[in-house]
Amino acid sequence: MKKIILLLILIATNSLLAQVNKEQKIDISFSYGLSYIDYSDYSSTSPLNLELPSIGSFYEINFDYKLPKNRYIGLGYSRQQHSKSINDGVLITSTNTALILDNYRNTHTKNFFDIHFRTVFKNNIQFTLGAFFFIENLNTNSISGDENNIYFVLNNEKNRSDNLGLFGSLEYYFKLTDYAELGLKGKLYYSLNGIETIALLPTLRVKL
Secondary structure (H helix, E strand, C coil): CHHHHHHHHHHHHHHHHHHHHHCCCEEEEEEEEEEECCCCCCCCCCCCCCCCCCEEEEEEEEEEEEECCCEEEEEEEEEEEEEEEEEEEEEECCCCEEEEEEEEEEEEEEEEEEEEEEEECCCCEEEEEEEEEEEEEEEEEEEEECCCCEEEEEEEEEECCCCEEEEEEEEEEEECCCCEEEEEEEEEEEECCEEEEEEEEEEEEEEC
């Protein structure tokens, strides 16, 4: 009798787990990796060279809802950051004064907000296409003057205009459990200004 009861419990448990698996509708994923962009001409006309490295950090979080035929619709937030310590200076000869940046941390960030559609294929490859809006923060500097004064301006600029575009990502995943998978994602962001970001991201996805 005990064996029969144990067998019934196992069957009921497996049936319950199978039902839970069928009802998994929400995917939550977190990615952290590297971003690339060409900043070679950054601030080339400015008095101080606030250069940035081409390689930076990139992280994101996505919330997806399952649709029929292995398709998903979702919302995402991503943040890209490139930064570098600057040691530079400029001499203003007319006044015999100088401005010095000593270990000044120059940081450039982009915050992306998106809506996207994802398709899951049978060979563990997934493709996502979405539209995004981003807010960019960057440092700029300039010198101006009049007959009596010289003005040096160091500005942290928040750029919001025309920051719209499309992105695509190609992903490959390995199944860890019935509720989690680990993979690698490549993303390309393209806006009205051209290519914004290329990112390579290890990704953990959890199914609820």
